[in-house]
Amino acid sequence: MTGLFAQIAVTGITIGFLYALIAIGLTLIFGIMRIIQYAHGEFYMLGAYCLFYWFKFLGWPYWLGVLASAVIIFSFGVVVQLLLFRPLHGKSMLYSLAVSMGLIFIISSGGLLTFGTVVRGIPKFIAGGTRIFGAFLAYERIIISVVSALLVLGLWIFLQKTKTGMAMRAVSQDPDTASLQGINTRRIHWIGFGLGSALSAVAGCLMGTLMSIIPTMGFMATMKAFMIVIMGGLGSILGALIGAFLIGFIDSFLTTLATAEIAYIMGFAAVFIILVFKPAGLFGQEWED
Amino acid sequence: MARNGKIKMNEKNRIGVVIWGIVVALVLLMPFIMQQNKYMMHIGIQMSFNVALATSMWLIWTLGFVSFAHAGFMGIGAYTTALLFLRLGWPVWINFWIGALLAGIVASLISLPLMRTRAVYFFMASWAVGEVIKRIFAMFRRFFGGWDGLLEILPPKLSFLGLHIDFSSRVAYYYLAVVFAMMVVFLVYRINQSRTGTIFWSIHEAEILAQHVGINVLRYKVLAFTVACTFAAMTGALYAHYHTFINPKSFDIWVSEFALVHIIVGGLATVAGPVLGATVLTAVDEALRPAGYYRVILFGVVLILTVLFMPGGLESIPRRIRALAERLRKNEEGGSKDATT
Amino acid sequence: MPLLEIDDVSMYFGGLQAVGNLDLTIDQGEIRGLIGPNGAGKTTLFNVISGIYIPTKGRMVFKGKDITLFRPHATARMGIIRTFQAITLFKNFSVLKNVMVGCHLHSKYSFWGALFNSSTTVKNERENERKAMHILEFMGLAKYKDELAVNLPHGHQRALGISIALAGEPELLMLDEPTTGMNTEETAEMMGLISKIHEKGRTIILIEHDMKVVMGLCHKITVLNFGKKIAEGTPSEIKENRDVHEAYLGGEDYVARRQEYKGALRQG
Numbered sequence: 029m030t031g032l033f034a035q036i037a038v039t040g041i042t043i044g045f046l047y048a049l050i051a052i053g054l055t056l057i058f059g060i061m062r063i064i065q066y067a068h069g070e071f072y073m074l075g076a077y078c079l080f081y082w083f084k085f086l087g088w089p090y091w092l093g094v095l096a097s098a099v100i101i102f103s104f105g106v107v108v109q110l111l112l113f114r115p116l117h118g119k120s121m122l123y124s125l126a127v128s129m130g131l132i133f134i135i136s137s138g139g140l141l142t143f144g145t146v147v148r149g150i151p152k153f154i155a156g157g158t159r160i161f162g163a164f165l166a167y168e169r170i171i172i173s174v175v176s177a178l179l180v181l182g183l184w185i186f187l188q189k190t191k192t193g194m195a196m197r198a199v200s201q202d203p204d205t206a207s208l209q210g211i212n213t214r215r216i217h218w219i220g221f222g223l224g225s226a227l228s229a230v231a232g233c234l235m236g237t238l239m240s241i242i243p244t245m246g247f248m249a250t251m252k253a254f255m256i257v258i259m260g261g262l263g264s265i266l267g268a269l270i271g272a273f274l275i276g277f278i279d280s281f282l283t284t285l286a287t288a289e290i291a292y293i294m295g296f297a298a299v300f301i302i303l304v305f306k307p308a309g310l311f312g313q314e315w316e317d
Numbered sequence: 318m319a320r321n322g323k324i325k326m327n328e329k330n331r332i333g334v335v336i337w338g339i340v341v342a343l344v345l346l347m348p349f350i351m352q353q354n355k356y357m358m359h360i361g362i363q364m365s366f367n368v369a370l371a372t373s374m375w376l377i378w379t380l381g382f383v384s385f386a387h388a389g390f391m392g393i394g395a396y397t398t399a400l401l402f403l404r405l406g407w408p409v410w411i412n413f414w415i416g417a418l419l420a421g422i423v424a425s426l427i428s429l430p431l432m433r434t435r436a437v438y439f440f441m442a443s444w445a446v447g448e449v450i451k452r453i454f455a456m457f458r459r460f461f462g463g464w465d466g467l468l469e470i471l472p473p474k475l476s477f478l479g480l481h482i483d484f485s486s487r488v489a490y491y492y493l494a495v496v497f498a499m500m501v502v503f504l505v506y507r508i509n510q511s512r513t514g515t516i517f518w519s520i521h522e523a524e525i526l527a528q529h530v531g532i533n534v535l536r537y538k539v540l541a542f543t544v545a546c547t548f549a550a551m552t553g554a555l556y557a558h559y560h561t562f563i564n565p566k567s568f569d570i571w572v573s574e575f576a577l578v579h580i581i582v583g584g585l586a587t588v589a590g591p592v593l594g595a596t597v598l599t600a601v602d603e604a605l606r607p608a609g610y611y612r613v614i615l616f617g618v619v620l621i622l623t624v625l626f627m628p629g630g631l632e633s634i635p636r637r638i639r640a641l642a643e644r645l646r647k648n649e650e651g652g653s654k655d656a657t658t
Numbered sequence: 659m660p661l662l663e664i665d666d667v668s669m670y671f672g673g674l675q676a677v678g679n680l681d682l683t684i685d686q687g688e689i690r691g692l693i694g695p696n697g698a699g700k701t702t703l704f705n706v707i708s709g710i711y712i713p714t715k716g717r718m719v720f721k722g723k724d725i726t727l728f729r730p731h732a733t734a735r736m737g738i739i740r741t742f743q744a745i746t747l748f749k750n751f752s753v754l755k756n757v758m759v760g761c762h763l764h765s766k767y768s769f770w771g772a773l774f775n776s777s778t779t780v781k782n783e784r785e786n787e788r789k790a791m792h793i794l795e796f797m798g799l800a801k802y803k804d805e806l807a808v809n810l811p812h813g814h815q816r817a818l819g820i821s822i823a824l825a826g827e828p829e830l831l832m833l834d835e836p837t838t839g840m841n842t843e844e845t846a847e848m849m850g851l852i853s854k855i856h857e858k859g860r861t862i863i864l865i866e867h868d869m870k871v872v873m874g875l876c877h878k879i880t881v882l883n884f885g886k887k888i889a890e891g892t893p894s895e896i897k898e899n900r901d902v903h904e905a906y907l908g909g910e911d912y913v914a915r916r917q918e919y920k921g922a923l924r925q926g
Contacts, residue, residue: 064437115625121436122383126581126624129574133617137610251448258441293452296445303442304430312438504773511772512762512783519759522748529708530826531734531763540769 031162044276045176053227059200059263063124069250075229076236105225139243261312365498371591373548381521389450392568394550409473420550466564584630667716691876740832760825
């Protein structure tokens with residue numbers, strides 16, 4: 029029995045870290061720009077395909093591929109922000125929702141056209157595993173979880189200690205005061221968007237390594253990310269982290285013990301219930317439109 | 318006409334009334350114009366459903382919200398009607414209203430906690446509602462038919478006062494769908510024109526001020542949401558009996574997404590927006606069907622271009638043309654003045 | 659005759675005390691000034707009274723009824739209507755429509771009647787329009803009735819905000835810094851308007867920074883600092899009050915300093 033629970037816990041932690049990457053990326057974008065980036069999961073998908081093509085044409089090394097993917101998607105994100113989201117600054121959130129929805133249509137259908145509907149995969153970068161408390165833990169998963177954790181830690185340090193990071197936090201909390209203090213909010217916007225998208229892309233790479241890659245994988249990622257971010261509170265990194273593990277565990281638990289359907293419904297139900305009692309999420313700030 | 322969606326009766330809008338009159342006449346005469354071409358009737362029925370969905374989503378927008386639960390409520394209407402028909406053999410005309418009532422009750426109950434959330438949180442919460450509803454249909458295989466859905470939801474037959482209509486005839490269903498859509502548009506139009514509509518827009522404009530002048534904002538949010546979801550459910554009921562087959566995928570998120578695309582591309586200011594957006598985009602969608610994925614890409618491009626360059630939507634085109642004509646006229650006058658001095 | 663009684667009301671946000679153990683009684687027919695340095699809790703108090711916040715502690719009674727837990731629309735129905743420090747209007751409605759929305763509270767309305775445009779509804783709408791025009795004339799905004807609210811000059815926007823509040827026929831009108839951003843002329847006009855409103859029989863609470871306005875209009879003044887009441891009395895009493903001086907400028911004669919400051923603003 030412990031074996032089963034250990035397996036669930038292990039899966040939950042691995043998924044939790046990956047969810048955390050996507051969710052933190054989204055909450056960063058939300059917090060800094062106050063836009064609805066409905067196409068966040070599309071960057072996740074593109075990240076996975078970048079890594080896939082890296083392997084197809086260049087082979088190893090694996091982590092360089094992930095880095096390349098992150099850089100490419102970061103740049104793409106910056107371009108998207110400058111062209112599509114910057115003009116919407118200050119307008120109702122409906123517009124960013126609409127634009128990002130348009131992006132989903134373009135990117136996911138474009139993906140289907142370019143990449144085809146064949147399911148892709150990325151070979152394991154390290155084989156084998158170990159047993160812990162009766163659960164089988166693949167080395168690959170351990171490394172991925174560790175890397176994800178390091179990334180989250182690295183991001184935390186970036187936001188707390190570097191000038192740009194602190195500027196991001198300032199803009200996220202109070203954009204008007206931040207610009208009065210001389211922070212170049214426009215610069216923070218595209219950096220934040222690029223960074224958030226890059227995080228999503230890395231999550232896509234890692235998830236794509238563990239599971240499979242298809243052009244429609246983006247939407248699921250978007251849904252999870254939104255669920256987590258809303259639950260944790262928009263703009264709250266801590267909330268996103270906690271939410272990610274909560275949803276990760278719910279998913280792991282219920283998928284193993286019940287069905288994926290129930291896991292799904294419970295996840296959404298959890299979000300709804302949390303919103304009923306805390307309309308701005310667990311750690312969210314209420315804001316006026 | 319300010320961005321409050323109201324249409325004042327004056328010269329310019331007598332033209333509007335005439336245009337609506339022509340549109341209604343055209344719509345009603347369409348089967349004869351198209352010589353009862355089945356494919357055209359099908360498109361007309363699709364358009365009617367999309368118009369009803371878009372217009373009811375617009376009603377929620379007038380308060381300042383976007384609800385992604387729309388598809389879910391369409392599903393409630395569809396499944397209720399279908400199940401009552403298939404399992405109990407009840408006539409459609411009763412099932413339709415039961416489905417609507419059920420949807421209305423669920424909507425008003427859900428909206429109470431839902432309305433405590435704001436803006437983005439509301440959007441997500443409504444999305445959650447829609448998803449859960451869809452997944453409930455998928456989950457219970459024995460009752461709802463699971464992912465396989467329900468089959469043989471026959472179109473109704475009407476025997477009333479000596480009038481016998483078999484709605485398996487596409488022309489007959491066309492009229493049913495079109496009359497339904499017109500009714501929805503008319504009702505939404507009337508609500509918007511009335512003081513209820515003013516209250517909705519005032520909540521949209523400045524909710525805190527609306528509260529402070531004595532408007533019970535929660536009550537109106539619940540009202541709008543309930544009415545809109547009921548219309549969505551009714552559309553679902555008609556959808557079920559037309560396609561004779563429903564499964565949870567029919568009520569997926571993209572139904573809500575497309576309704577949103579329709580109202581944004583059509584225009585957000587008046588009820589003409591959703592009507593225009595839904596009809597035009599349904600037609601474009603059909604015309605481009607052979608293009609496969611490129612079709613969806615085009616929709617994305619159109620949506621983005623609309624938001625960035627023509628945020629008023631299709632319904633703002635007449636106004637823009639008029640403004641352009643004004644400017645051209647002024648330039649001409651200015652030019653000729655220079656010539657004489 | 660007490661109209662509004664605020665009894666030991668405190669408002670905490672997390673650990674921060676925005677309003678502390680406040681006792682306040684507003685009598686019918688008075689004009690009460692509410693002053694204090696920035697951040698003293700004046701607007702927070704308005705928010706607590708109108709129902710945006712529910713007080714952490716204490717009780718509020720209006721016309722004998724306990725309104726402590728009332729939300730904004732309920733307090734409005736009771737007869738307390740406030741304006742806002744930041745200009746809050748239905749920006750894309752016409753001036754007339756803005757006031758007509760305010761009239762909603764005291765007009766007859768039925769959803770179905772409105773839906774089908776019954777003759778009663780048409781009559782009600784006309785009645786509302788008449789009332790709204792009456793208020794606009796009273797406030798001197800009648801000629802702007804078809805202008806979009808967002809297009810009005812700043813001073814008129816403030817007057818419109820007050821018009822909307824008046825449309826709700828409040829017994830207690832709470833004005834939050836009505837002369838912000840106004841020059842001497844506009845301020846004098848606003849003072850005149852407030853007087854007129856008072857003459858019509860309304861009780862007024864006035865948050866203000868312009869001491870001329872406060873001294874000129876108010877019967878009694880309550881002074882807040884750090885969320886607590888530090889003084890209360892007639893204008894002349896407050897002028898001499900040392901605690902008040904200290905609160906504002908650390909012991910110096912604040913009235914003179916404020917005149918000086920305002921003068922400098924006008925010239926600069």
